Amino acid sequence: MPNEGIIKKTTGEMVSQNAKPKTLNDYIKSMEGEISKALPSVITPERFTRMTLTAVRTTPGLAQCEPMSFLAAMMSAAQLGLEPNTPLGQAYILPYRNNKAGISEVQFQIGYKGLIDLAYRSGEVELVQAQCVYENDTFECEYGIEPKLKHIPADRDRGELVKVYAMFRTKSGGYGFEVMSVDDIKKHAQKYSKSFNSSYSPWKTSFEEMAKKTVLKRVLKYAPLKSDFVRAITQDSMVKHEISDDMYTVSGENTEFIDTATADINEETGEVL
Numbered sequence: 001m002p003n004e005g006i007i008k009k010t011t012g013e014m015v016s017q018n019a020k021p022k023t024l025n026d027y028i029k030s031m032e033g034e035i036s037k038a039l040p041s042v043i044t045p046e047r048f049t050r051m052t053l054t055a056v057r058t059t060p061g062l063a064q065c066e067p068m069s070f071l072a073a074m075m076s077a078a079q080l081g082l083e084p085n086t087p088l089g090q091a092y093i094l095p096y097r098n099n100k101a102g103i104s105e106v107q108f109q110i111g112y113k114g115l116i117d118l119a120y121r122s123g124e125v126e127l128v129q130a131q132c133v134y135e136n137d138t139f140e141c142e143y144g145i146e147p148k149l150k151h152i153p154a155d156r157d158r159g160e161l162v163k164v165y166a167m168f169r170t171k172s173g174g175y176g177f178e179v180m181s182v183d184d185i186k187k188h189a190q191k192y193s194k195s196f197n198s199s200y201s202p203w204k205t206s207f208e209e210m211a212k213k214t215v216l217k218r219v220l221k222y223a224p225l226k227s228d229f230v231r232a233i234t235q236d237s238m239v240k241h242e243i244s245d246d247m248y249t250v251s252g253e254n255t256e257f258i259d260t261a262t263a264d265i266n267e268e269t270g271e272v273l
Helices: 003-017 026-031 032-038 044-058 065-082 112-121 180-194 207-219 227-233
Strands: 090-096 103-110 123-136 137-141 148-152 163-169 175-181
Touching: 003 103, 003 175, 026 032, 026 065, 032 044, 032 065, 065 090, 065 103, 103 112, 103 207, 112 123, 112 207, 112 227, 123 207, 148 163, 163 180, 163 207, 175 180, 175 207
Parallel strands: none
Antiparallel strands: 090 103, 123 163, 137 148, 163 175
């Protein structure tokens, strides 16, 4: 169950200081103790706090979002040990306009580089990759009893994007790969993303990054990864309004779409600037 003490403490402070409403920066600093409990040893609480404070300063729209959804996204990133809104591209805490509720909320989103990091942490794989194939590249793919995957990027003028693939190799020598054409990826996005056709959809602004993430998710279903990885990827694209010592136990809504009209995003990489 969610940690009621944390929730009451946070909401109570918000109500008791009506004369001077708390800012997201105030909430972040007040949550340093809970952040330190959630973080793995590879990230210090001070560094994570600095990253989230920077995210509020550099990502337009976050400061106007509902505070509890921000804290929930922040705690989800902390629990997974993923750096939010940094050039590493591991994870993002981004503003999302909930038109039905008439408010702005914060969505936690795992980047494709975050998926790779989580896969490595499982300890079962030694290589995980996602790559784009362009029309002038040398590319061979065969399935069957003797599967084959070969990709040699063209030295210049690689042409248009035609396919995206992802692969893994385990420490015991096992491997798997998945290849999807651009058409197949678009069909998948149209089926599972409610706002694929929106001009603000990340499928429009960061297609290659979203494509890599899609194919990675598909191939990693067949990798011998631990249950912790499976639980981690269920947190992707979630908006939550409660916080807990264990964010896995907090229910949320999968929004599938970030309103990038309120976020400053690099259209080539999908990274928050």
